[in-house]
Amino acid sequence: MRIFLDTADSEEIRQAVRWGVCDGVTTNPSLFAKVSDRAGSYKERVQEIAAIVDGPISAECVSRGADELVAEAREIASWHPNVVVKIPIDGAGLEAISRVSGEGIRVNTTLIFSTNQALLAASAGAAYVSPFIGRLDDIGQDGVSLVAEIVEMLDRYHSPAQVIAASVRHVGHVSACAAVGAHIATLPFKVLQAMLQHPLTDKGIASFLADWDRAQAQRRERAESAAGR
Ligand code: G3P
Numbered sequence: 001m002r003i004f005l006d007t008a009d010s011e012e013i014r015q016a017v018r019w020g021v022c023d024g025v026t027t028n029p030s031l032f033a034k035v036s037d038r039a040g041s042y043k044e045r046v047q048e049i050a051a052i053v054d055g056p057i058s059a060e061c062v063s064r065g066a067d068e069l070v071a072e073a074r075e076i077a078s079w080h081p082n083v084v085v086k087i088p089i090d091g092a093g094l095e096a097i098s099r100v101s102g103e104g105i106r107v108n109t110t111l112i113f114s115t116n117q118a119l120l121a122a123s124a125g126a127a128y129v130s131p132f133i134g135r136l137d138d139i140g141q142d143g144v145s146l147v148a149e150i151v152e153m154l155d156r157y158h159s160p161a162q163v164i165a166a167s168v169r170h171v172g173h174v175s176a177c178a179a180v181g182a183h184i185a186t187l188p189f190k191v192l193q194a195m196l197q198h199p200l201t202d203k204g205i206a207s208f209l210a211d212w213d214r215a216q217a218q219r220r221e222r223a224e225s226a227a228g229r
Pocket of ligand 1: 168
């Protein structure tokens with residue numbers, strides 16, 4: 001499973017790239033709003049991210065209406081060759097996905113909450129479908145099960161569309177999505193950081209370092225007593 005970062009914060013992205021675990025980035029208007037105190041338009045922010053990460057960078061349309069979405073998708077796709085255009089799934093979105101995918105623009109269909117929505121998006125030509133698993137969990141449904149169903153459905157029909165597990169809230173979501181074969185999970189930076197953590201790792205490092213220091217002290221003592229003889 002490839003790992004994308006779900007953020008518009010370039011510092012978080014730089015850290016994930018230094019760790020060697022950032023295969024791409026997804027953004028949306030809400031994530032852009034979180035960093036809107038920093039200089040630059042959405043376009044400039046996306047271009048800055050594209051200069052940091054050599055992988056797909058999703059940027060979202062905010063227009064309503066198919067013609068408006070198509071125009072906006074063409075504009076967003078022109079920002080950088082790695083840009084993938086995010087379009088929410090509804091009637092206008094589906095028409096726009098079909099039209100711009102036919103022009104070679106890669107689309108990430110967002111706000112997917114059912115297998116049928118994913119089927120329609122993939123049929124219209126979307127390169128990616130993004131089920132929002134945390135938001136389904138929030139209403140008492142099982143987001144990871146939806147990822148599993150969509151992966152199985154796309155595999156069965158040999159669809160080239162890839163599943164991006166989105167709205168990931170915790171490390172359990174990540175391992176569960178990997179277990180059911182999600183192609184990609186897009187993670188908030190805090191979830192990526194949490195994946196690194198285990199108390200036994202911290203305890204193990206502390207005990208290795210303490211043993212090392214003790215061994216060095218014993219070596220020094222032996223050397224000093226040998227020199228004293
Ligand atoms: O990738 C979609 C994500 O940004 C939404 O996450 O936590 O607002 O449901 P959340």
